[in-house]
Amino acid sequence: MGSLYSFSCEKCDYYAEVSGGEDAGFEAATQTMVCDGCCALVDVLVGKRKGPEQDFDPIPPRCPNCRGDNVTPWESRLCPKCGSTMAEGSLTVLWD
Ligand SMILES: [Zn+2]
Ligand SMILES: [Zn+2]
Incomplete structure (x- = not known):
């Protein structure tokens, strides 16, 4: 089960x-990354499971916004826009 949190920059x-x-649902593995193209935090699809008992097949990471x-x-926990530390908010969505 994957989960999403709201992160916000106070600045x-x-x-x-x-x-x-890193996060993983039933069929897909994701990792939170910074995209240099659109300066945004994105959850990038990094793996997909072929079958129930199998390992994740790695997928070349691409930004879901700008491809x-x-x-x-x-890993820095810094805002991709201004470089300030971002505050972790509450759990918002559970996905699978
Ligand atoms: Zn992008
Ligand atoms: Zn900021």
Whole structure:
């Protein structure tokens, strides 16, 4: 089961609903990344499961907004717009 959290920047009001790291649902694995193309936090599809008992098949990461491949894992917890630390908000969505 995957889960999304709301992250918000107090400095520039940027807001994103992402998992905040590696996440996996039943069929898909995602990772929260920063896209350099559109300067946004995005959950990128990084793996897909072929069958119930199988491992995830890796997928080359691409931004779901702009389809660019200039994405890097979001480990800094910094706002992609202004570089301030982002505050982790509440759990918003459970997906599967
Ligand atoms: Zn910001
Ligand atoms: Zn993008």
